[in-house]
Amino acid sequence: MRCLGHFVVLAALFTLWANVPAPAQDMNRARRTIATLASSAFHGRGYVKQGEHKAAAYLRKRFADLGLQQLAPDYTQSFSLPINTFPGHAALRVDELSLRAGEDFIAEPGSGPAKLEGAVFTLDTLIFTQEAAQQQLLATNLRAHSLVLRQPDVARLSKLPAAVQEHLASAASRITLVQGKLTASLANQQLAQPQVQVLASKWPSAAKTIRLRLDAVFQPAYQTQNLVGYLPGRVHPDSFLVVTAHYDHLGMLGHRAYFPGANDNASGTAMLLELAAHFAQPANRPACSLVFIAFGAEEAGLLGSQYFVEHPLVPLPSIRFLLNLDLLGTGQEGATVVNGRVFEAQYQLLTQLNAAGHYLPSLAARGRAANSDHYHFSERGVPAFFLYTRGTPTFYHDVQDRAATLPLTGFAGAFGLLRDFLRTLDTPGK
Ligand SMILES: [Zn+2]
The missing domain is CATH 3.40.630.10 (Zn peptidases)
Incomplete structure (x- = not known):
């Protein structure tokens, strides 16, 4: 009886289990x-x-x-x-320092391709308020330089006169220094200018030259x-x-x-x-x-x-x-x-x-x-x-x-x- 009783209980439990959804x-x-x-x-x-x-x-x-x-x-x-x-190379060197792709720098979503070596040109924020600074910038040839600016200043660029904006876009590349974290995204178009974001904490304060290789392919x-x-x-x-x-x-x-x-x-x-x-x-x-x-x-x-x-x-x-x-x-x-x-x-x-x-x-x-x-x-x-x-x-x-x-x-x-x-x-x- 006892054994049978156990069996009945087990059988009942099994039936119950079998009918209950996983x-x-x-x-x-x-x-x-x-x-x-x-x-x-x-x-x-x-x-x-x-x-x-x-x-x-x-x-x-x-x-x-x-x-x-x-x-x-x-x-x-x-x-x-x-x-x-960005299917190929992604390498950035600042002076003698190699930065790590993904960790220390990322590409701007719409970045163009780069294979360049050149001097760094840090943006003078006086251009946002002083016309004299804008004139001085326009007189500087940026084609061989990589423009460096801080992230909050990127949004201010669009308020500059068109000629100044065009001039800045003629720089060999644009490097945005980011406080906090790097946040990547995607773009449906490709710009002519190579653009990257670098963690500000990784950027040497006296940076002079960079080497950037970025294989950007637009599909x-x-x-x-x-x-x-x-x-x-x-x-x-x-x-x-x-x-x-x-x-x-x-x-x-x-x-x-x-x-x-x-x-x-x-x-x-x-x-x-x-x-x-x-x-x-x-x-x-x-x-x-x-x-x-x-x-x-x-x-x-x-x-x-x-x-x-x-x-x-x-x-x-x-x-x-x-x-x-x-x-x-x-x-x-x-x-x-x-x-x-x-x-x-x-x-x-x-x-x-x-x-x-x-x-x-x-x-x-x-x-x-x-x-x-x-x-x-x-x-x-x-x-x-x-x-x-x-x-x-x-x-x-x-x-x-x-x-x-x-x-x-x-x-x-x-x-x-x-x-x-x-x-x-x-x-x-x-
Ligand atoms: Zn998402």
């Missing part, structure tokens, strides 16, 4: 996703060494393994963009892609809930330095995959169709999401709600919801679910902002949130945004919250 989200799997996407094998998921194509191939396989259906062949919506890249029509998979709705297949996250990042600077983009946005991509894994399970299949879009070219100017809204694979008016995930790697201070002040009913639901589930320590609402892929959707009338976590570390668009230092403090909480949110919006009648 654990909410798999933190180890999420960490592996982030570490993979942020690894050197993906070259910063940009436009050097096929980085974004490698990331796309990895995500196609993940979509297929989850059993997501295709809204486009091979989950792929292709488009092209103009982009400036007028680089082909990249969005990846789109979906789970057809059981009850309302023509009504859509959409989860989005951009998988691209900034790529490389020279042969060695790459921008891992662990927080931005391997973390959001991992969350998208965890939500897909949850809703793909038979017990959790949604009533509405659930679309998952991994956008390309977000860092190049929200271009993937812009292309999608211009060439939608589902009718935009049929989207009940869109949830965009970007920067989900911290969370000690909770999360911020862009458009939380715009779509108040949905934001109220989100805060109720957060309180009920004790998911994140706090939520904050913001208004509209063109700072991620939700933007083009909500501007076209699609209700959408962009959720990001707040906390430390604050690495952003730099070579330090690595998987190893990403705490993922709010990841499990955000997963629970977003799962409940989607589940509630999916409930017929909502």
